[in-house]
Amino acid sequence: MNMTANYHTHTYLCHHATGTQRDYIERAIEAGWKTIGFSDHVPMPFPDGHQTRYRVRLEDLRYYMWILENLREEYKDRIEILIGFEAEYYPSCFENMLRVLEPYAYDYLILGQHYVREESEGIYSSDPTDDPEILHRYVETTLEGLSTGKYTYFAHPDIINYTPNDDIYKKEMTYLCEECKKMDIPLEINILGLEPRRAYPSERFFKIAAEVGNSFVLGVDAHQLKAVGNMETLAMAENFAARLGITPLKTVKIRNPKG
Ligand SMILES: [Zn+2]
Numbered sequence: 511m512n513m514t515a516n517y518h519t520h521t522y523l524c525h526h527a528t529g530t531q532r533d534y535i536e537r538a539i540e541a542g543w544k545t546i547g548f549s550d551h552v553p554m555p556f557p558d559g560h561q562t563r564y565r566v567r568l569e570d571l572r573y574y575m576w577i578l579e580n581l582r583e584e585y586k587d588r589i590e591i592l593i594g595f596e597a598e599y600y601p602s603c604f605e606n607m608l609r610v611l612e613p614y615a616y617d618y619l620i621l622g623q624h625y626v627r628e629e630s631e632g633i634y635s636s637d638p639t640d641d642p643e644i645l646h647r648y649v650e651t652t653l654e655g656l657s658t659g660k661y662t663y664f665a666h667p668d669i670i671n672y673t674p675n676d677d678i679y680k681k682e683m684t685y686l687c688e689e690c691k692k693m694d695i696p697l698e699i700n701i702l703g704l705e706p707r708r709a710y711p712s713e714r715f716f717k718i719a720a721e722v723g724n725s726f727v728l729g730v731d732a733h734q735l736k737a738v739g740n741m742e743t744l745a746m747a748e749n750f751a752a753r754l755g756i757t758p759l760k761t762v763k764i765r766n767p768k769g
């Protein structure tokens with residue numbers, strides 16, 4: 511089965527991915543995609559001026575939008591191009607982040623919570639932990655973010671790497687999934703995590719989500735051109751979903767954060 515829409519694509523502008531916007535678009539057309547959504551790491555205007563290494567820089571935001579708007583026009587008869595961002599929900603910074611984006615005609619945000627609660631606290635979500643408090647704060651923070659109604663879907667919801675396979679994990683994640691279901695937020699099966707294998711996508715997480723009956727979407731999370739149209743990893747993702755009885759959506763409903 512082929513993929514026709516992917517909403518999770520990075521570019522060289524975030525300083526840890528390679529490939530230009532045009533390269534990804536050309537490759538997506540070759541792969542038969544009907545929609546490519548760019549979701550580079552959002553510039554985050556931290557109050558203390560902190561700069562994250564892995565983000566689009568604030569001063570590059572205008573260019574990110576400009577080049578994608580131009581390419582969207584140039585390629586409009588060949589592929590749908592959506593302009594988005596992968597954004598954490600950091601309570602102290604969220605309103606400022608929206609303000610920075612406000613002048614631009616972007617289409618969507620996806621939630622990717624790389625740090626628990628606040629980046630300044632320095633707890634990286636995918637670092638292994640056996641602390642139930644960290645798990646709880648992750649769940650609480652992401653739900654708070656999603657409840658703003660600004661996010662189209664939840665990228666790698668299972669990035670939190672709580673290691674004990676216990677009732678606490680089950681309880682917290684069941685709650686997370688139930689709330690996402692109420693808000694009709696699709697959960698992403700992150701293909702980047704499959705090869706080389708990361709701790710996510712996590713079978714125990716998606717087993718819970720499948721029981722809750724969430725909606726799902728595959729996300730390539732492309733950081734390299736070769737990730738686009740990679741049939742091997744796509745097959746791995748489809749097998750992963752099929753094993754759990756999950757049928758991912760082909761397209762998702764875009765929620766425009768500007769309403
Ligand atoms: Zn991410």
Ligand SMILES: [Zn+2]
Pocket residue numbers: 518520596622731
């Ligand atoms: Zn990503």
